[in-house]
Amino acid sequence: MKYPKLRELVEAIKAVVKGPYTSKFPKNPHVPHPNFRGQVVYDEDKCLGCLACVEACPSNALAFEDIVEGENPPKRVMIHYTDTCIFCGVCVDTCIRETGDTGIVQTNEWELSYFDRADAFETIEKELQLCEFCGAVIGTKDHLVWIAEKLGELSYSNPTLYLSRLKELGLADENISTVYKDDGRSDRVKILCAECRRRTATYPEE
Ligand code: SF4
Numbered sequence: 114m115k116y117p118k119l120r121e122l123v124e125a126i127k128a129v130v131k132g133p134y135t136s137k138f139p140k141n142p143h144v145p146h147p148n149f150r151g152q153v154v155y156d157e158d159k160c161l162g163c164l165a166c167v168e169a170c171p172s173n174a175l176a177f178e179d180i181v182e183g184e185n186p187p188k189r190v191m192i193h194y195t196d197t198c199i200f201c202g203v204c205v206d207t208c209i210r211e212t213g214d215t216g217i218v219q220t221n222e223w224e225l226s227y228f229d230r231a232d233a234f235e236t237i238e239k240e241l242q243l244c245e246f247c248g249a250v251i252g253t254k255d256h257l258v259w260i261a262e263k264l265g266e267l268s269y270s271n272p273t274l275y276l277s278r279l280k281e282l283g284l285a286d287e288n289i290s291t292v293y294k295d296d297g298r299s300d301r302v303k304i305l306c307a308e309c310r311r312r313t314a315t316y317p318e319e
């Protein structure tokens with residue numbers, strides 16, 4: 114006959130004294146352990162819409178859609194599909210914002226039943242910044258301002274960044290123009306996508 118190991122014996126005695134480890138869910142609500150990793154949720158105020166988490170998600174539970182046509186202002190919709198999320202927390206670790214101040218956070222929420230799987234998603238919206246020349250999507254306004262603030266005075270080497278910051282502060286003229294015929298130089302002082310920045314910097318083209 115094999116005798117139980119000491120650890121197993123201790124566990125058995127504890128179980129007799131404290132009762133079973135399992136909860137009586139669904140009769141009683143289940144309270145997860147404080148370290149339990151449950152559903153992640155976007156924080157609309159803190160998320161910058163930078164898409165780093167979307168790139169990193171191993172189960173394609175995060176997605177986005179840029180809505181430009183017929184939307185004023187244009188917006189980026191960040192989508193979290195709760196049915197494919199595996200609660201791994203990679204998105205939280207990947208977030209470009211500081212730990213403890215991330216744009217997506219892990220909760221201990223685990224009860225995620227839906228009658229229709231098509232309802233198993235949550236969204237937030239971020240305002241987009243379009244190129245002031247060609248209308249292409251540059252990124253979200255919050256992301257550009259965040260980068261400008263991170264760079265500080267270095268952001269003044271990039272008109273797209275410093276103008277985003279100044280417009281956020283209400284300190285930039287929305288309609289910068291010149292009375293001189295300047296071969297497009299005034300176009301440089303605009304919020305531009307990379308292609309238009311290149312074209313205005315090398316203007317006039319052959
Ligand atoms: S917790 Fe994991 S699976 Fe869920 S959205 Fe974040 S990275 Fe994707």
Ligand code: SF4
Binds near residue numbers: 167
């Ligand atoms: S700020 Fe964080 S949560 Fe928001 S899109 Fe970027 S990485 Fe994702």
